[in-house]
Amino acid sequence: MLKNYLVLGGSTGIGLAVVKQLKGKGHNVIATYNSTTQLKGESNYHYLNILDEEIDLSFVPDQLDGIVYCPGSINLTSFKRITPENLIQDFQLSVIGAFKLIQKLLPKLKKSEQASIVLFSSVAAQTGFNFHTQVSTIKGAIEGFTKALAAELAPKVRVNAIAPSITNTPLAGKLLNSEAKIEANANRHPLKSIGESEDIANAVTFLLTEESKWITGQILTVDGGISSLKI
Secondary structure (H helix, E strand, O other): OOOEEEEOOOOOHHHHHHHHHHHOOOEEEEEEEEEOOOOOOOOOEEOOOOOOOOOOOOOOOOOOOEEEEEEEEEEOOOOOHOOHHHHHHHHHHHHHHHHHHHHHHHHHHHOOOOOOEEEEOOHHHOOOOOOHHHHHHHHHHHHHHHHHHHHHHOOOEEEEEEEEEOOOHHHHHHHHHOOHHHHHHHHHOOOOOOOEEHHHHHHHHHHHHHHOOOOOOOOEEEOOOOOOOOO
Protein backbone atom coordinates (compact mmCIF):
# COMPACT_ATOMS: atom_id res chain seq x y z
CA MET A 1 0.00 0.00 0.00
CA LEU A 2 1.30 3.44 -0.94
CA LYS A 3 2.34 5.44 2.12
CA ASN A 4 3.35 9.07 2.66
CA TYR A 5 6.70 9.52 4.39
CA LEU A 6 8.55 12.70 5.37
CA VAL A 7 12.36 12.59 5.65
CA LEU A 8 13.88 15.62 7.35
CA GLY A 9 17.42 16.05 6.09
CA GLY A 10 16.97 13.76 3.12
CA SER A 11 19.48 15.18 0.66
CA THR A 12 22.69 13.50 1.87
CA GLY A 13 24.00 10.53 3.82
CA ILE A 14 21.56 8.36 5.72
CA GLY A 15 18.58 10.56 4.89
CA LEU A 16 19.22 10.27 1.16
CA ALA A 17 19.62 6.49 1.45
CA VAL A 18 16.26 6.30 3.27
CA VAL A 19 14.58 8.37 0.54
CA LYS A 20 15.94 6.06 -2.15
CA GLN A 21 14.87 2.91 -0.32
CA LEU A 22 11.34 4.15 0.35
CA LYS A 23 10.90 5.33 -3.22
CA GLY A 24 12.20 1.98 -4.41
CA LYS A 25 9.35 0.36 -2.50
CA GLY A 26 6.85 2.59 -4.31
CA HIS A 27 6.06 5.01 -1.47
CA ASN A 28 5.46 8.74 -1.76
CA VAL A 29 8.45 10.44 -0.11
CA ILE A 30 8.68 14.12 0.76
CA ALA A 31 12.13 15.25 1.85
CA THR A 32 13.78 18.43 3.07
CA TYR A 33 17.22 19.96 2.68
CA ASN A 34 18.97 22.87 4.36
CA SER A 35 22.67 23.53 3.82
CA THR A 36 22.93 21.27 0.80
CA THR A 37 21.39 22.21 -2.51
CA GLN A 38 18.18 20.71 -3.81
CA LEU A 39 18.74 17.56 -5.79
CA LYS A 40 18.45 18.29 -9.51
CA GLY A 41 15.19 17.01 -10.97
CA GLU A 42 13.71 16.06 -7.61
CA SER A 43 10.43 17.93 -7.16
CA ASN A 44 9.67 16.37 -3.77
CA TYR A 45 12.54 18.16 -2.01
CA HIS A 46 11.73 21.30 -0.05
CA TYR A 47 13.99 23.77 1.74
CA LEU A 48 13.49 23.86 5.51
CA ASN A 49 15.52 25.34 8.34
CA ILE A 50 14.18 23.65 11.44
CA LEU A 51 15.79 26.34 13.64
CA ASP A 52 13.65 29.13 12.15
CA GLU A 53 11.15 30.55 14.60
CA GLU A 54 8.31 29.82 12.18
CA ILE A 55 8.54 26.91 9.76
CA ASP A 56 6.36 26.42 6.70
CA LEU A 57 5.12 22.85 6.37
CA SER A 58 2.47 23.52 3.75
CA PHE A 59 4.21 21.07 1.39
CA VAL A 60 3.43 18.11 3.67
CA PRO A 61 0.38 16.03 2.61
CA ASP A 62 -2.73 15.96 4.78
CA GLN A 63 -1.96 12.42 5.97
CA LEU A 64 1.47 11.19 7.02
CA ASP A 65 2.40 7.58 7.66
CA GLY A 66 5.89 8.24 8.95
CA ILE A 67 8.57 10.79 9.81
CA VAL A 68 12.33 10.36 9.86
CA TYR A 69 14.19 13.13 11.68
CA CYS A 70 17.81 13.17 10.49
CA PRO A 71 19.17 16.65 11.43
CA GLY A 72 22.03 16.42 13.92
CA SER A 73 25.72 17.03 14.48
CA ILE A 74 28.91 15.28 15.55
CA ASN A 75 30.92 17.67 17.68
CA LEU A 76 33.73 15.85 19.46
CA THR A 77 35.79 17.84 21.93
CA SER A 78 37.06 17.65 25.49
CA PHE A 79 34.61 18.43 28.26
CA LYS A 80 36.54 21.52 29.39
CA ARG A 81 36.16 23.11 25.95
CA ILE A 82 32.37 22.73 25.70
CA THR A 83 30.51 26.00 26.16
CA PRO A 84 26.84 26.38 27.09
CA GLU A 85 26.35 27.96 23.67
CA ASN A 86 27.76 24.85 21.94
CA LEU A 87 25.47 22.59 23.93
CA ILE A 88 22.38 24.73 23.37
CA GLN A 89 23.00 24.92 19.62
CA ASP A 90 23.22 21.15 19.26
CA PHE A 91 20.24 20.65 21.59
CA GLN A 92 18.12 23.00 19.51
CA LEU A 93 18.96 21.15 16.30
CA SER A 94 18.61 17.57 17.51
CA VAL A 95 16.01 17.79 20.28
CA ILE A 96 14.01 21.03 20.10
CA GLY A 97 13.80 20.71 16.32
CA ALA A 98 12.32 17.22 16.62
CA PHE A 99 9.88 18.38 19.33
CA LYS A 100 8.69 21.30 17.23
CA LEU A 101 8.29 19.32 14.03
CA ILE A 102 6.44 16.39 15.58
CA GLN A 103 4.08 18.69 17.49
CA LYS A 104 3.12 20.49 14.29
CA LEU A 105 2.67 17.30 12.27
CA LEU A 106 0.99 15.10 14.88
CA PRO A 107 -2.54 15.71 13.51
CA LYS A 108 -1.38 14.46 10.10
CA LEU A 109 0.24 11.38 11.66
CA LYS A 110 -2.91 10.52 13.57
CA LYS A 111 -4.84 10.30 10.30
CA SER A 112 -2.82 7.21 9.41
CA GLU A 113 -4.00 3.79 10.55
CA GLN A 114 -0.61 3.37 12.23
CA ALA A 115 2.14 5.91 11.80
CA SER A 116 5.81 5.62 12.71
CA ILE A 117 8.43 8.12 13.85
CA VAL A 118 12.14 7.34 13.65
CA LEU A 119 14.70 9.47 15.49
CA PHE A 120 18.47 9.20 15.77
CA SER A 121 20.53 8.57 18.87
CA SER A 122 24.15 7.38 18.91
CA VAL A 123 26.05 4.42 20.26
CA ALA A 124 27.76 7.02 22.47
CA ALA A 125 24.57 7.63 24.47
CA GLN A 126 24.90 4.31 26.29
CA THR A 127 28.61 3.61 25.86
CA GLY A 128 31.22 5.99 27.22
CA PHE A 129 33.76 7.30 24.70
CA ASN A 130 36.42 9.95 25.12
CA PHE A 131 35.47 13.42 23.84
CA HIS A 132 31.82 12.42 23.33
CA THR A 133 30.31 14.30 26.30
CA GLN A 134 28.36 16.73 24.16
CA VAL A 135 27.14 14.05 21.75
CA SER A 136 26.18 11.69 24.59
CA THR A 137 24.25 14.41 26.41
CA ILE A 138 22.21 15.37 23.36
CA LYS A 139 21.55 11.81 22.23
CA GLY A 140 20.67 10.72 25.76
CA ALA A 141 17.88 13.30 25.61
CA ILE A 142 16.71 11.82 22.31
CA GLU A 143 16.50 8.36 23.85
CA GLY A 144 14.41 9.63 26.77
CA PHE A 145 12.20 11.56 24.35
CA THR A 146 11.74 8.45 22.20
CA LYS A 147 10.51 6.28 25.05
CA ALA A 148 8.24 8.87 26.68
CA LEU A 149 6.70 9.92 23.37
CA ALA A 150 6.16 6.28 22.36
CA ALA A 151 4.19 5.71 25.56
CA GLU A 152 2.11 8.85 25.04
CA LEU A 153 1.29 8.24 21.37
CA ALA A 154 0.58 4.49 21.57
CA PRO A 155 -1.22 2.73 20.02
CA LYS A 156 -1.79 5.11 17.11
CA VAL A 157 1.80 6.25 16.48
CA ARG A 158 4.94 4.19 17.02
CA VAL A 159 8.18 5.94 18.03
CA ASN A 160 11.65 4.38 17.87
CA ALA A 161 15.25 5.55 17.54
CA ILE A 162 18.34 4.16 15.90
CA ALA A 163 21.73 4.39 17.62
CA PRO A 164 24.48 4.03 14.99
CA SER A 165 28.20 3.95 15.43
CA ILE A 166 30.35 6.00 13.07
CA THR A 167 28.97 5.80 9.55
CA ASN A 168 30.48 6.81 6.24
CA THR A 169 28.45 9.98 5.62
CA PRO A 170 29.27 13.67 4.98
CA LEU A 171 28.43 14.40 8.63
CA ALA A 172 31.31 12.16 9.74
CA GLY A 173 33.62 13.39 6.98
CA LYS A 174 36.20 14.99 9.30
CA LEU A 175 36.55 11.72 11.20
CA LEU A 176 37.02 9.62 8.06
CA ASN A 177 39.01 11.90 5.76
CA SER A 178 42.01 9.61 5.34
CA GLU A 179 42.66 5.92 4.81
CA ALA A 180 44.44 5.79 8.16
CA LYS A 181 41.39 7.19 10.00
CA ILE A 182 39.04 4.84 8.17
CA GLU A 183 41.19 1.82 9.03
CA ALA A 184 41.59 2.88 12.67
CA ASN A 185 37.87 3.41 13.13
CA ALA A 186 37.01 0.17 11.35
CA ASN A 187 39.35 -1.80 13.60
CA ARG A 188 37.58 -0.53 16.72
CA HIS A 189 34.48 -2.48 15.68
CA PRO A 190 34.16 -6.27 16.02
CA LEU A 191 32.98 -6.44 12.39
CA LYS A 192 36.14 -4.53 11.32
CA SER A 193 34.29 -2.13 9.06
CA ILE A 194 32.66 1.29 8.98
CA GLY A 195 28.91 1.49 8.63
CA GLU A 196 27.48 2.72 5.33
CA SER A 197 24.40 4.89 4.87
CA GLU A 198 22.50 1.92 3.45
CA ASP A 199 23.16 -0.13 6.60
CA ILE A 200 21.36 2.45 8.71
CA ALA A 201 18.68 3.10 6.09
CA ASN A 202 17.78 -0.60 6.14
CA ALA A 203 16.95 -0.28 9.82
CA VAL A 204 15.04 2.99 9.32
CA THR A 205 12.90 1.50 6.56
CA PHE A 206 12.16 -1.52 8.76
CA LEU A 207 11.01 0.70 11.64
CA LEU A 208 8.84 2.83 9.35
CA THR A 209 6.93 0.03 7.72
CA GLU A 210 4.44 -2.59 8.88
CA GLU A 211 7.23 -5.14 9.18
CA SER A 212 7.89 -3.60 12.61
CA LYS A 213 4.23 -3.06 13.60
CA TRP A 214 4.79 -4.56 17.07
CA ILE A 215 7.86 -2.46 17.90
CA THR A 216 7.72 0.89 19.71
CA GLY A 217 9.71 2.74 22.36
CA GLN A 218 12.93 0.97 21.34
CA ILE A 219 16.49 2.10 20.70
CA LEU A 220 17.82 -0.06 17.87
CA THR A 221 21.61 -0.22 17.94
CA VAL A 222 23.27 -0.58 14.53
CA ASP A 223 26.93 -0.32 15.35
CA GLY A 224 29.10 -3.16 14.04
CA GLY A 225 29.03 -4.71 17.52
CA ILE A 226 31.06 -2.01 19.26
CA SER A 227 28.58 -1.38 22.09
CA SER A 228 28.19 -4.97 23.24
CA LEU A 229 31.15 -7.05 22.08
CA LYS A 230 34.76 -7.08 23.17
CA ILE A 231 36.93 -9.32 20.99
